[in-house]
Amino acid sequence: MGLGDAFIHFLEKIGERTIEVSETTILHRIPERATIQERLQLLKQMQEEIEKEKESKKEEELDQILEWRTEVEVREPMMKRLAEALSQQMRGPIEYLAHSIKGLDYDLYRANIKTAPNVYVAQMIIVAIVMGIFSGIFMFLMMFPPDLSVMVGFLGFIAGFLYMRNYPKIVFRSRLSECEKALPYVLRHLASLLSAGVGIAEAMISVANADYGPISEEFELIIKDMRSGASLEDALERFERKMGSENISRVVKQILRAVKFGGNLADILYKLAEDFSFEYRMRLLDYVQKINGFAFIYMFLSVVMPTMFLVAILAASAMSQRLVLPPQGMAVLLLFGFPSLSLLMVVMIKRREPR
Template identity: 60%
Template sequence: MGFIEFLERLGGKTLEVTEAPLRRIPEGKTIQERLRALKEIQKEIEEEKKQLSEIEKIAEEILEWRKEEVTQPFSERLAETMLRYFKGPIEFLAHFFSGLDVDLYRANILMSPLKYVAYMLGVSLFVGIFGVLLAYLLYQPLVISLSAGLLGFIGGLFYMRLYPRLVWRKRVVEVEKALPYVLRHIASLLSAGVGIAEAILSVAKADYGPISEEFELIIRDMRTGSSFEEAMTKFEEKMASENVSRVVKQVLRAVKFGGNLADVLYKLAEDFSFEYRMKLVEYVQKVNGVSFIYMFITIVMPTMFVIGILAASVMAKTLVLNITAMAVILLLAFPIMSFIIINMIKSAEPR
């Protein structure tokens, strides 16, 4: 709205300037009259300069506003829009999502629970509308189109509620992957005489992914008055990971009782690396066993299925299975089974 008002005001000023008569110093009059006319022209020019400076100031304000709007994430803008028009229903709906604040905190999503519920609702509405349009474009009846929209809305709401947990689990996986390298990094700095806080700050400035972000939060907590033990315990509770818990307990024990923290961290890094190698060996053995099943389902079973249908049709002198059913089985059933096996192999991959 501000941008449109600015264009209207700018257009009005432009019309005023273009419609203004051309100023000329009167000819054939006395010098006093000509000087008086010249002063009036100067006053008009100064007034126009003031108006132009006001227009430039408005333009700068609009540009700054547009910059802030562009830099603001789409999720924030969508949530604010939904809150502006549906604040009451969103506040009512937020009461049913218990534990959302904890999930957002663990996922490091910097959004209040109420605003995230508004974002959830906005995304779900988009998915529902897309479902209705897609079913309509496929020439489906109105009832089926509305049902598709309703399913899309419910599915979008369900997915957006699980999204913070998915992000948190992904962050935990990334943190656990980087732990051996981070522990060696800290241990090498401690061996060189650097303090534990400075070592954590060094990791925070390095590029280790989510664990660098978490270490930066630890440093921020310590700067705001939290003790080292409180900041590390907070990090442990946020991650809720067995490996992270082992590291935090060992670090706090070494700091409290005066052990050699560098050696402890080196030992932990070696333990994690050894555990990962063992998991990798087990994973390779599982993949070797599952690969045979995968090849059987993707290559042998479809071939045997087609041969069996053809043989039965020849013996019965009629097609025992219509073309549509065969197409559904070959194009949907077998690929779905293959996808399930691939997903099982991927989920078993060591983290």
């Protein structure tokens, strides 16, 4: 017997053994002395049981799929679901508007907002409509004329649309500020791992897995770029262009220079971390000195000025024996005018905060 015949005989033995095992598992419930009719009846019952088990498994799978879809729908914000529905119903105009808004996709990418441009445009429209409706209703409830209420509602629509257009830029500036604040800690983290003999890629993975806020997310994107086939140099340069920060550009250039030409990268990163920390402390000291004057102006706008305005209006009304300013105008100034000035002051103070 040749080697091929022996192998075929071995496979036949395995097949016979498998058939015997399957037959014993199926027919172990059939008595040995049962008649043919009894055997057929038992086999029919077994077939019905198998079909019921299959149906129950299918029902369980369908229930699991429905539960998963319900969980996904609950997790997604209502705004996103409404925007997706609106983008599907008005697909043509929304896609045209998304293409006509220049730089929207790039702003979403820099802000790390994982939303398609057309869906985001639908969100812009929804927010603008809501703000317009609420503005008009508020002015109408304040007993203003209908034409003025409609005009204020239209202005609210425009304000909501412009706010949503600039929202990705606001998010990006906030992320950039958080990245620059955490940069000294990240550099020390990298330097300590490099001093221990860990490679630059492994050290960057450690930073991505750490909790440094947005900069950990950016390092995770760098690692994803490298895993998708990009080199370390390309991934870091893409990160540098995305952030557009002078400090981050210095760090990227130093890392690439050390990797390309050699050098003690750990010492370089330690030195950069100390430089950034010293610069931040100096800017913070200058900010604290300037904030004292802003605090006095803020107290005047938020407390003293509304009181003086109210006293002046009451005195002028008493002297002329009539209201100098309608109650609606006083309500708008006291509820929106002076708080808006205070909010503007807070924004100015916040924008001067060192990064």
